[in-house]
Amino acid sequence: MAKTYEPDAAIELYDEVNIDYEHVYGNNQLKIRCIDKIISMLRPGSSQALDVGCGTGVPIAQMLARAGLKVVGIDISPKMVSLAAERVKEGSFIVADLAHWEPDTPFDAVLVMFCHLQMNYATVHAMFYKYACALSPNGLLAVGQCPADYYIQTKAEAAAYDETRTYAERCNIPFWGKPSQDFAMSLVGQRRFLESMGLEIVDEVVDVFRPNNPTFDPEYQQYIIARRPGERPISTPQPLPKEEQS
Template sequence: MKGQACKRNPVASHQAPVRYRRSPTPCRRGTNKSSPPHTTGIMSTAGAQAGFETFDALNIEYEKAYHDNPFKVACVKKAISMLQPGSRVLDVGCGTGMPVSQLLSTAGLDVSGFDISPKMVHYAQSRVKGTFVVSDMLEYQPAGQFAGVFIIFAHLQLSYADFHTAAYKFTQALQPGGILALGQMPADKYVRAETDWDETKTYVEDYDAPFMGEMLPTLALSAEGQLEFLRSMGLEIVSNKIDTFHPNNPKCLPEEQQYIIARRPDDKPLSPPKPLPKTTS
């Protein structure tokens, strides 16, 4: 992440926090379906690099643990019911393509997706009908507008400033009337010290949260803070669900998860989300 000291999650403080090495080694980018794609250049941010190192190593293990999530599937299916067949949709942080991109493609939607992990993108390319490339959330530039954008647990290792930039970019890529589906782990359950929050009590970043049996430095917004973040851009909340999911892995603890669907109104301009990121002097 950003090199700051990681705040220990009091809920699971008996577990040692895990740290992810910031590799300086550049990779090459490509989308050859016959072999795993590669990346070009160093990742655009420390958070992107941490995401690459975490999820490229996990790849199919992550899919097996989180694939059968009824709450995620229900959110995606509800979003699909609001879209016309053939509509263009974007899966941000598509992973292996399961289950989000697969559900979208099976529903007859025109799917584009990207992920930080070349190994995961290779799985998506080989199993899901769509266009999948290797990129990170800051580097990826949407081509045209989409009827739906899906950001399902794709931003957890970003700084708040980077998420702020990326979320606004992808919201601007929504066509009028388009929908944004977002999944996150709300911070409310995990944060115990008031001083751990940002000044607006909206988010914590680089905060130790349980993931795949270890502690992962995570960006998390409060449940209400995530709603206000979306509303502040001019989006209308269509659906908001919070449920507890236990991943299919003995190392994993149950996780509280929030799934939101928001719509871009036809006749309202968009604004940068609030709160604004902290400025550095």
């Protein structure tokens, strides 16, 4: 059965997790390396970055702002947005659902990291397409996720994948110390999905991150930076959601 998109569940979860998210996940060297790499490819002073699902703003928005980039952050959790605004004074933070918020200016970088776990594929598909279309020429789209490959191992578990093995709407990824039924793409599925929009992958790291809480399992994480080549039009990502296939 297709998963429904329930933004209220995300608000409830992240309002409760609050500042603890930063204590447990803030010092993530894989994420920090990815942001450093993005900063090295942008122009401080003139580049504008969008942090989608910004959380407390640490480390993503904070590193981008400290590097001299103009940062806009959006998040559905009012508590997360007020923490981000306190921490990153130079940034501009908005309480908004990433599925509905419409960018009204182009961005040189859009970062979508671990904010789409609670979503279904139709929402993820529309969200990536919208933010890829908001990239300026040669703009960068960065994605951080827990790839499904490590959590779907048996033949029975593989039934969670769509028929192209691009994504699983219900994947048993550990989050906040508990197994969940969250959205994830396969390693190759995430790459092909970005390439299907006409983006070029310029950087990728897959490694293990250990949360700063001994009771939480280590997480496999994938970070990809993809570039829009010049002004190339963005194509509709593939595969289409089942609802849109005729």
